[in-house]
Amino acid sequence: MASHSIFRKSLRLPLLFCRNGQPFGTRPLSSSAIPAGQDDCAVSYLVHSCGLSHEAAIEASRKVKLSSLEKPDSVLALLRQYEFSDTQISTLVRKCPYFLLADVKKTLLPKLEFLSSLGMSRLDLAKTLSYDPWLLRRSLENCIIPFHTLLKSVLLSDVKVVQFWKRKSIFMDKVSKNVLPNVEFVRGMGMPQSCIAQMVTSHTEIVMREPEVFRELVGCVQQFGFDPWKSNFVQAMKALHYKKTWRQCEEAYRSWNWSENHILSAFRSCPLCMTKSHKKIMETMDVLVNKMGWHSHKIAKFSNVFCYSLEKRIIPRCSVVRVLLLRGLIKEEKLSLATVYTASDEYFLNKFVNRYLNQVPQLLNVYQGKLKYEDV
Secondary structure, X not given: OOOOHHHOOOOOOHHHHOEOOEOOOOOOOOOOEOOOOOHHHHHHHHHHOOOOOHHHHHHHHHHOOOOEOHHHHHHHHHHHHOOOOHHHHHHHHHHOHHHHHOOHHHHHHHHHHHHHHOOOOHHHHHHHHXXXXXXXXXXXXXXXXXXXXXXXXXXXXXXXXXXXHHHOHHHHHHHHHHHHHHHHHHHHOOOOHHHHHHHHHHXXXXXXXXXXXXXXXXXXXXXXXXXXXXXXXHHHHHHHHOHHHHHHHHHHHHOOOOOHHHHHHHHHHOHHHHOOOHHHHHHXXXXXXXXXXXXXXXXXXXXXXXXXXXXXXXXXXXXXXXHHHHOOOOOHHHOOHXXXXXXXXXXXXXXXXXXXXXXXXXXXXXXXXXXXXXXX
């Protein structure tokens, strides 16, 4: 019997679902040449050594030609040495079958060693690479190391770099072409390190844009009077970058009789008010205008209210305030809208809840959402 029985053309035999009587993942097949034109052999290898389904193996075999098992066996052996699970290996091969032809000593091993040297555990390494296997095809010298250098200059520690890398390794695709020039551009404007870090980590899609588009966006933000030294500059970049969302916000605010001046004033006060969903804006306005009775133009002066949770902060606090107003325990002209929603939980409880429990014993239940203010 031939030494590599899994390369029989028939795929119906139970033996084909094992290697020497052992299930997938036990050990790789011994290296040997795959006869030219025998695609069934490659498909069988992808099924039994890599854990792909028969359909996925056929698809992968169309993308990569396995003329020999030497490189694939070496790749699989290295991945198992780095504690990749059978499922993770299967995912890697399905997403990026080309890496089976990688040169272990020259390309694959140096990449794994570099990533491990940064403090990335083997568990995290396996999770990251199985999620984004294209990392294995990127150049260590021209892509991975420059990416690390950039992040280290922004985030200042390998720990933070690894944390970011685990979430957004695809970011490195445009490091040299787009990200580095964009970061240097805003750095040259005097943008502080903290703002650059915020831009890179929280608004990655913006800093990945082409330098011409990025610079145009920065110029637009400057025209609105934002200071690169302040964090709201980056927030304004986000708001202006997503034009569709801006238009939706604009439409929502106009439906509450905001003029162009109201919208621009709100944007300058809190740029993130132009990044909220149409639903969030409408529901918040409904509470503040229809239930609380505040004029919509007044809300434009406190636009950061749209950044707070409706369920966890705005509704509970407004319900309490509404009870106190109806009872005549506080006066609206002396009430600051900003105080209602920006105050800490402790301050709000002491000033608006605990202070009036003798007059309104149910007030805490209203605050906790156990009782509607209309029922008090």
